[in-house]
Amino acid sequence: MRLVYWCWCLALASVTLGSLAEELEAKVNVVDLRLKAEHLFHIASLSNNTRAIGSIGHEGTLHYITRLLREHQGFYDISSQTFNVTFNSIRDYQVSVDGQAVNASAFYYSPATGNVTARAVAVELGCEENDYIDIDIKGCLAVAQRGGCTFERKAQLAKSFDAAGLVIYNSVPGEGLKGTLTRGNDEVGGLVPTFGMSLEDGLKLVNSVSEVSFFMDSAFEKIETRNIIAETKTGDHDNIVLLGSHLDSVEAGPGINDNGSGSITLLHLAQTLAENNIQTENSIRLIWFSAEEVGLIGSSFYADSLTEKENLKIRLMLDYDMLALPNYAFEIYEGDDLVDPVGSQQIKNKYSEWYALHGLNYTFIPMDGRLDYVGFAQQSIPVGGIATGAEKLKLLEEMEMFGGVANESFDQCYHQTCDNLQNLNYNAWETNSKLIFNTLGSYAESLNGFPARHLVATKSLADLRYMYRGDELFI
Template sequence: MHPHLRRRWAAPVLLALVSPALVASPAAATNPDTSALRDAVTVEGVSEHLDALQKIAEENGGTRVSGTAGYDASGDYVADRLLDAGYRVTEQEFTFPYFEQTAPATFARTAPTERAYAAEEFAVAQFSGSGAASAPLQAVADNLVPPPPEPNSSNAGCQAEDYAGFQAGNIALVQRGTCTFGEKALAAAAAGASALIIFNEGQEGRTEVVQGTLGGPLPEGSDIPVIGTTYAIGEELTTLLGAGEVRVDITTATLSEQRTTSNYLAETRTGRTEEVVVVGAHLDSVSEGPGINDNGSGSATVLEIAEQFAALDVQPRNAVRFAFWGAEESGLLGSTHYVAGLTEQERADIALNLNFDMLGSPNFARFVYDGDGSDTPVAGPPGSADIERVFLDHFAAAGLAAEPTEFSGRSDYGPFIAVGIPAGGLFSGAEGIKTEAQVALYGGTAGVAYDACYHQACDDIANVSEQSLSELGDAAAHATLWFASAETLPGAAPAEAAVAGGGAAGGGAVSGGHDGHADR
């Protein structure tokens, strides 16, 4: 990677120590005292950055999505604050496939009876084509209604033979399953479908509206409208088809084109550069809203940690690289671009990645990525268990409950674990539903999403919990300094030992983060 320097070289940071507790001495490396940094990283400081991001969104059409003026202004804000703190700031530009809905979509059944589906009952697939279709509905082979017990069992709509007997011009009804949504869309278009409806598969956790990505713009001629919907609606339509003809209307208005966006990076001036700790968060929002929790909360926390590192004149044993990723919501594209651009030596010099994505959910839980895979199906690369343990030990010492969340590569740690770099981080919850047991641990409301405004316009400055910001922010600051101070860091595994399901865009099981835009 050879990114250009942003604007100017900043003045050197003063080397006088303001707190002996923040010097990376051998004793501190064993059990570093992180209290001064934790005290300095406050909710007030994080909220100042969130207020700024909210204002930026308000001045730019209500969004900070990559490829727009709102994101560029967010990057300017972060870069200016880092420069003022004394960092050199690198802006790493890259091009990416930009997608936008330019008008609300519609979905209605017109026969045998009429039903207009509400906006919350379906979603336009990322990179869907733009257009209108009004035609008979036709189910493809291998839709499994009711579904089998195991997810990813349905092969519906994955191959040309699934469309045997398909009438060109009809709208295809396809179940979520083994292949990617992009593959389903290409197969449907090749069979002559005028539009595609993908309904969820039906097992526990796979019943809600499918919010999918096609992985990139569809080729000309294959760019049909594609929407996702719930299992219940798919089941309803399947039942109606069993009794006779069903007709539906679908309209989508979308824009897909190549645009330029950026990552922003700043590194401490001291510390071992062959043992770099990358501390990152994505800076972009979705197009639907300002993204103050997702992920203003994570990027504001990382920015505040970076500023307080400088204000306290932390002299780390290991260099810390603060990273603010672009185009995460388009499929982890910024972090993927960064990792792909590293030389073999640069990659070897990264000791680990800490990722902070959504730290202020209003109905929060304290989730720690399950680095050792002891409670979820997938472990991170060797060393990830050590990162998990640092977070868990911190929460235990503070008398706070925490629980594991699957380390599946659904946020910007994905490209790091895909090349064997250990990673970990925190998450306060997205659209998942809080349980009664979790209410006993964290408070809040059972039966309600951790963040009911996830990927919506209401993800604004009112959509954050100060308690969550405080508790997860403390843990983020603690882990950052702990690893910055450590004499021995978790070792990265070889690239061939990469974890299955790593988050490179366009591959793996999921891209886009937090179940927001699954690719299958």
């Protein structure tokens, strides 16, 4: 086919070369990425090496992004969306039987309680009222197996039947269980102190005749923060291409890769579009999400507050988080139209085609709830994105595909104080920024062939597909 139609193919190739996607891709400037990374690091260094919500470094980050965007007020409509986060820290806890401490973890968003001694009572999965009815659970420690519903649902039911606490034990042998009860939304309540255990320890508790003693020292703090939104003034506002990156770091570090890298690439893109006065067929909306690190709160808040009409205008959401790890892999979120909003698969294919075209290897990562796309997918908006790894160990076959070091974490500085300027691989970052610029150019120029939007019933938070909520297990 190619040989027969070579003339036509060449013509098509030249069209592609002159496309907005190619034009934008060529404008990625590593020096600019580096300067911005240095600036973000400087902001963190003035704030005890963090840009986490509630810190001076966080405010500094918000101001920095807003200041750079305001230089292009003629090009963008700029706004922000303020919301509250309930931040939880577990200061101390213990579970013991007959004076012996039991191996347990404390679930985030557990309310505090002083010393309690209570009978342990099994409630099966603890997902239905039926699991509690006919059991005298009042003042007892409910013991449920993991599975069937969210941890939050289990803790709510235990509360509604006046249990004093809850143990959730793992459904597979060998491992303990740690997770979060809720998303850290504004209002957190109606839960009981909740502990995680291994399957073995949980069953021991169920069969124990002794009473169980426990306490939970847990503190809550309300923090106000905001998402920053910039939308091109031109383009069709009924067909929006939305790009998102989270702007906050964890408390433990400056977050230069996580997610300085993603938020800087978006900032570099914003400036490039404006400085070159790029006009596109479809509108471009760029969002820097806050409070990702405490449970994807900013992105969920944004997606949940869209009216039906506004929701339908967003054709797709592309999420960019951790683009430049030293021991990187090129990872694509594995969108699947059978379970994700229709169009997600096409986004995945677009990324793979780009890597393949550039002779680069890539892998897929499951869409299991760890990143900011979740809120959008749950509102039936097609989603996709790329990353370069996290705390997992790199496999031998991944080393063969991407270089680097096998059996070492993709990011040895994941959520640590050393996620600094040394925690960046500029080749990976440049490559991924080019992909992001290219993809944006392509979708902003045309969404022909991309599935039209439909609202399907909002997927429940208990969607078993999203077993994580950010870093923590949720189901």
